[in-house]
Amino acid sequence: MKKTLLLSAAILLTPTWVMAETLKEAFETHRAMYGKDHTFTWQGKEYSTNHPEELEARVEPTQGNATALLELAKAENKKAASVGYEWKLTRGLLKNAEAAIKEGEYQRALNLAAQAKYHARIGIEQHAYAEKNWQLSVPQ
Amino acid sequence: MKIIKTLSLGVGLMAVAQFTTAAGAGNTIETVDPEADRMALQNFYKKRFPDTELDDYVNGIYSVDAASRAQWEELEEFPPYEFAVEEGERLFNEPFANGKTYASCFANDGVGIRQNYPYWNKQEGTVKTLEMEINECREKNGEKPLKWGKGEIARISAYMAWTSRDNVFDIKIPEDDPRALAAYLEGKKFFYSKRGQLNLSCANCHLQGSNVRIRADLPSPALGHVSHFPVFRSKWGELGTLHRRYKGCHKDSRSKPQEMQSDIYRNLEYFQTYMSNGLVVNGPGARK
Numbered sequence: 497m498k499k500t501l502l503l504s505a506a507i508l509l510t511p512t513w514v515m516a517e518t519l520k521e522a523f524e525t526h527r528a529m530y531g532k533d534h535t536f537t538w539q540g541k542e543y544s545t546n547h548p549e550e551l552e553a554r555v556e557p558t559q560g561n562a563t564a565l566l567e568l569a570k571a572e573n574k575k576a577a578s579v580g581y582e583w584k585l586t587r588g589l590l591k592n593a594e595a596a597i598k599e600g601e602y603q604r605a606l607n608l609a610a611q612a613k614y615h616a617r618i619g620i621e622q623h624a625y626a627e628k629n630w631q632l633s634v635p636q
Numbered sequence: 637m638k639i640i641k642t643l644s645l646g647v648g649l650m651a652v653a654q655f656t657t658a659a660g661a662g663n664t665i666e667t668v669d670p671e672a673d674r675m676a677l678q679n680f681y682k683k684r685f686p687d688t689e690l691d692d693y694v695n696g697i698y699s700v701d702a703a704s705r706a707q708w709e710e711l712e713e714f715p716p717y718e719f720a721v722e723e724g725e726r727l728f729n730e731p732f733a734n735g736k737t738y739a740s741c742f743a744n745d746g747v748g749i750r751q752n753y754p755y756w757n758k759q760e761g762t763v764k765t766l767e768m769e770i771n772e773c774r775e776k777n778g779e780k781p782l783k784w785g786k787g788e789i790a791r792i793s794a795y796m797a798w799t800s801r802d803n804v805f806d807i808k809i810p811e812d813d814p815r816a817l818a819a820y821l822e823g824k825k826f827f828y829s830k831r832g833q834l835n836l837s838c839a840n841c842h843l844q845g846s847n848v849r850i851r852a853d854l855p856s857p858a859l860g861h862v863s864h865f866p867v868f869r870s871k872w873g874e875l876g877t878l879h880r881r882y883k884g885c886h887k888d889s890r891s892k893p894q895e896m897q898s899d900i901y902r903n904l905e906y907f908q909t910y911m912s913n914g915l916v917v918n919g920p921g922a923r924k
Contacts (some may be wrong), residue, residue, distance in 0.1 A: 511786075528892065549739075556737065568907035570875060577892070578887065580831075581831055582892040582893070583832060583833045583890055583891060583892060584833065584890040584891055584892050584893075585833065585888060585890065586892070587892070599674070609923070615833070619831075622830065623831075626825075626830055626831065629665035630663065630825050630828045630830075630837075631662070631828065631831040633828050633837065633839050633840075633843070633844070634662065634663070634676070634678055634690070634828055635676045635677055635679070635680040635843065636883070
């Protein structure tokens with residue numbers, strides 16, 4: 497009887513333990529389902545589905561702010577490139593952001609720079625993940 | 637007490653299993669075993685495509701997809717690379733301004749040597765590819781180097797591959813220089829690492845995804861990948877080198893590709909060619 501109970505408990509509890517959702521997973525699920533500007537609850541706390549870069553772009557659209565975010569995006573992309581994880585479209589986004597500043601379209605520049613910074617940040621995260629896990633798909 | 641013992645044993649077994657998997661993956665310079673990697677890759681494909689003979693993997697996707705193979709066999713009746721090979725032979729034998737030819741730079745006068753590339757050069761501490769040595773030969777003889785991806789370099793390389801057809805790849809990783817094994821490991825790591833906006837590794841398409849449709853394309857198996865280069869790709873409408881293809885593939889994952897003949901692409905070629913040891917050179921090839 498005891499054994500059966502233990503076995504049932506183990507079967508019931510194991511998936512919960514294995515499947516426990518991380519904040520990152522919860523964020524990605526809600527982002528995919530609802531897009532930006534949505535609020536979700538994870539472990540009793542409220543979070544938004546906005547990427548940090550989207551929040552960085554929500555400043556007054558001035559030349560100074562656009563230039564500052566563009567510089568941050570360039571620096572982040574340089575870091576991604578230094579580890580070999582620069583994405584294909586990022587330089588184009590940076591170039592377009594630069595052009596938008598010249599044309600006086602500061603909000604567009606902020607959005608483009610934010611997107612480029614996001615690309616670079618995820619590229620760097622991808623590199624960190626690959627460093628730890630690349631061997632998982634090697635046939636044994 | 638018995639329960640605690642059983643639970644401890646279970647947890648212990650799980651931990652050991654994790655440790656064994658990590659050690660078996662050969663992801664460090666201490667644990668990497670190229671021969672074990674090669675056998676594991678072959679076994680992967682034996683299970684994945686049990687009807688395909690090992691020797692046939694030099695034919696890429698045509699070794700595992702009958703419909704593609706039928707089209708390719710018709711194409712091979714009038715090989716699209718034929719004129720390029722003839723042109724490559726002419727270029728290979730054409731004297732430089734100093735009167736010497738490419739033959740002066742290579743073993744066996746450059747004939748039938750494709751299967752020995754890439755190789756580890758201990759003196760220079762780097763992987764040397766055939767295309768790299770074609771350009772070094774030019775510079776040594778006072779000529780300007782050629783562009784890496786296509787044109788003359790691909791034609792000369794194609795002619796050299798042609799003279800090496802049916803020779804068996806036998807890439808060595810010298811044990812007396814740990815840097816060679818490190819270069820192999822770097823190539824292996826690149827092959828299995830996910831990258832780019834699409835988060836894809838070479839292995840995603842060419843192991844798990846081989847012969848699985850990506851839109852209208854069927855990715856080829858990784859085994860035998862290098863044997864038929866340079867290739868005449870219908871998409872290109874001309875011959876191209878292996879590193880041109882690497883660049884294109886890398887870009888397809890929405891990464892910013894590395895430069896042709898960069899350290900990392902040469903290490904990748906070293907790893908991939910070692911994986912094809914025992915298979916024959918059948919370059920140049922024709923691909924979609």
